[in-house]
Amino acid sequence: MTIAAAAPAEEAVAGGVAGRPTAVRYRVIALIFLITSINYADRATFSIAGSAASTELGLSSVQTGFILSAFAWAYVLAQIPGGLLLDKFGTKRVYAGAILAWSLFTATQGLTGLIAGVSAVAMLFALRFLVGLAEAPSFPGNARLVAAWFPGAERGTASAIFNSAQYFSLVAFAPLMGWLVHSYGWRAVFWVMGAIGLAATALFVRYIHSPVRHPKINAAELAHIEAGGGLIRMEDAANRPQAFSWTNLRQLLANRMLLGIYLGQYCINVLTYFFVTWFPIYLVKERGLNIMEAGFAAAAPALCGFVGGLVGGYTSDLLLKRTGSIDIARKVPLVFGMLLATLIIACVFVEAEWLVVTLMAVAFFGKGVASLGWAVMSDVAPKRLAGLTSGVFNMFGNVAGIVTPIVIGFIVGATGSFDWALVFVGAHCLLTIFSFLVIVGPIRRVELAA
Numbered sequence: 001m002t003i004a005a006a007a008p009a010e011e012a013v014a015g016g017v018a019g020r021p022t023a024v025r026y027r028v029i030a031l032i033f034l035i036t037s038i039n040y041a042d043r044a045t046f047s048i049a050g051s052a053a054s055t056e057l058g059l060s061s062v063q064t065g066f067i068l069s070a071f072a073w074a075y076v077l078a079q080i081p082g083g084l085l086l087d088k089f090g091t092k093r094v095y096a097g098a099i100l101a102w103s104l105f106t107a108t109q110g111l112t113g114l115i116a117g118v119s120a121v122a123m124l125f126a127l128r129f130l131v132g133l134a135e136a137p138s139f140p141g142n143a144r145l146v147a148a149w150f151p152g153a154e155r156g157t158a159s160a161i162f163n164s165a166q167y168f169s170l171v172a173f174a175p176l177m178g179w180l181v182h183s184y185g186w187r188a189v190f191w192v193m194g195a196i197g198l199a200a201t202a203l204f205v206r207y208i209h210s211p212v213r214h215p216k217i218n219a220a221e222l223a224h225i226e227a228g229g230g231l232i233r234m235e236d237a238a239n240r241p242q243a244f245s246w247t248n249l250r251q252l253l254a255n256r257m258l259l260g261i262y263l264g265q266y267c268i269n270v271l272t273y274f275f276v277t278w279f280p281i282y283l284v285k286e287r288g289l290n291i292m293e294a295g296f297a298a299a300a301p302a303l304c305g306f307v308g309g310l311v312g313g314y315t316s317d318l319l320l321k322r323t324g325s326i327d328i329a330r331k332v333p334l335v336f337g338m339l340l341a342t343l344i345i346a347c348v349f350v351e352a353e354w355l356v357v358t359l360m361a362v363a364f365f366g367k368g369v370a371s372l373g374w375a376v377m378s379d380v381a382p383k384r385l386a387g388l389t390s391g392v393f394n395m396f397g398n399v400a401g402i403v404t405p406i407v408i409g410f411i412v413g414a415t416g417s418f419d420w421a422l423v424f425v426g427a428h429c430l431l432t433i434f435s436f437l438v439i440v441g442p443i444r445r446v447e448l449a450a
Contacts, residue, residue: 021221024214025149029158031207032142035099036165038200039138041173042106042131042193043071044276046124048177049186051284051294056186057113057120065409068277070125072401074132079398080249082136083391086144090235092208095141099201101134107194110187139374140390144234147378147386149211151228153317156329159375160313166272167305167368174280174298210235231383248385251448252392257380258446260439264334265373265397267432271341273404274425275301275364278418286418287353297357304361308368312337316372326443330376331436333369338429340366345426348419370432373397382446389446 046053046068054064085094109127113120142162150158173193180188209215211222211232226232252258279301283294312333320329344363347356373393381389408421 019218019220021224022216022218024217024221025154025158025211025225027216028145028149028208028214029161031203032145032162033165033168035200035204036138036142036162037169037172038099038193038197039102039135040166040169040276041177042102042197043135044170044174044280045106045109045177045189045193046128047277047280048174048294049181049189051281052181052186053112053124059121061413062409063121064281065405065413067121067124067128068405068409069402070128071132071135072273072398072405074129075136075401076132076395076398078133078136079140079391079395080388081391083140083387083389083394085387086137086140086391087385087387090210091141091144091148092205092210092235094137095208096201096205098134098137098141099197099204102131103194103197103201105130105134106197107191110190110194112187136391136394139394140387143374143377143381143390144386145208146374147231147381148234149225149230149232151225151230152379153228153321155378156316156320156372156375157310157313159378160309160316160371163371163374164306164309164313164368166276167302167309167364170276170302171299171306174302175296178294178296231386234386248448249388249392252385252389252446255446257440257443258389258393260435260441261373261376261380262393262396263439264432264435265393266400267428267435268338268367268371268373269397269400270404270425270428271344271364271367273401274408274421275305277401277405278408278412278421279360282418282421285412287356289353297353300357301360301364305364305368308337308365309371310368311365312369312372313375315369316375326379330372330379330443334372334436335370335433337366337368337370338432341370341429342366342426344422344429348422367429376443379443380445382448385448 050064050068053059059067082094082098105127109124112123112127115123143159146155146158146162177189177193180192211217211225211230213235222232275298280294280298283289283297289297315333316329319332320326323329341363343359343366347359350356350359374390377390377393404425407424408418411421411424412418
């Protein structure tokens with residue numbers, strides 16, 4: 001959109017407008033949801049293809065665990081640089097480049113074992129590491145888009161929508177990937193998902209803009225977003241973020257409320273990474289399903305997690321409107337959801353496959369309800385350090401992606417069973433509740449000292 005076309009809308013925001021607002025922000029969050037679904041599907045490619053790939057390539061459980069963790073090593077290390085890039089260069093350019101890069105690295109994994117003299121373990125680890133590096137700006141980018149496009153009273157739902165994509169991803173893509181492995185071999189998973197990512201890049205570039213520059217938005221919607229606290233001019237030169245300094249970073253790391261939020265996100269992500277790494281393998285090796293059955297079985301808990309995410313976000317915003325308390329709005333769904341998620345431990349004591357899937361579905365419904373971390377970040381991040389603060393948050397949260405696959409790999413390798421692995425995952429649900437109720441304290445926006 002040209003500057004001339006954008007100017008009348010900006011002037012109308014400044015002066016107040018009447019009329020029916022457009023609903024462009026809902027189309028924006030729908031596209032973010034789609035991109036995030038592909039994002040999570042690309043993380044889970046080796047989970048679906050891993051059983052067949054491990055057999056063909058001769059990978060042990062410990063090697064599989066390290067390969068599954070490779071994504072998170074890079075993802076964690078790149079969070080702060082990714083947040084800084086978003087703050088410096090803007091959401092659209094950095095995010096679009098990220099989608100393109102991770103899609104190419106995903107497709108290249110399908111060549112593993114076909115290149116003479118290259119270790120399959122090393123190649124898979126390196127490529128999954130590069131996927132993690134490329135995906136690092138995605139969730140901080142989502143948080144910036146929500147902060148720019150949505151008023152405060154709608155951010156819980158908007159954040160829940162893009163966060164729930166992690167569940168919908170497996171609802172939509174796990175059966176597809178399972179069918180691809182069954183029909184065309186495990187390499188086809190990487191090639192097809194890479195191609196889908198390239199198409200998503202084109203959609204993102206075409207339809208994502210800042211609110212004041214979007215060609216379809218009208219002045220009434222801009223006024224509504226800004227009146228509710230939406231940072232519609234976040235990408236403007238006049239609103240450039242504070243320059244990075246170690247002092248600012250130390251303030252973020254020394255803030256008790258933020259540290260409690262970071263710990264809680266780490267614990268919630270233990271469940272996430274169990275689900276996107278070991279869960280399909282658990283269904284095959286522990287419960288005796290074939291890979292196609294596992295792909296469809298994984299879709300049931302994923303669907304419940306997706307519904308739970310939407311319920312949690314809607315409930316949180318409803319509580320905020322009725323009580324005016326951000327603490328009640330964010331913490332009540334979180335505690336309730338994490339209590340439900342502890343039911344994952346009950347899978348240790350049941351034998352019937354349908355009951356295992358049911359318990360997992362309830363647990364992941366609860367996990368979805370509790371997944372309000374990104375809404376909380378929109379509530380607390382310093383206004384001119386949103387990218388960096390979100391990057392630090394996502395860095396801590398995704399340490400779980402390093403720890404969980406490796407710890408579970410060692411547990412399964414040492415015991416020959418997933419029982420203690422499920423206990424390990426379930427215990428983190430209780431630690432999440434402790435973190436938000438005891439460590440976090442009152443939720444409020446952080447103001448950094450000069």
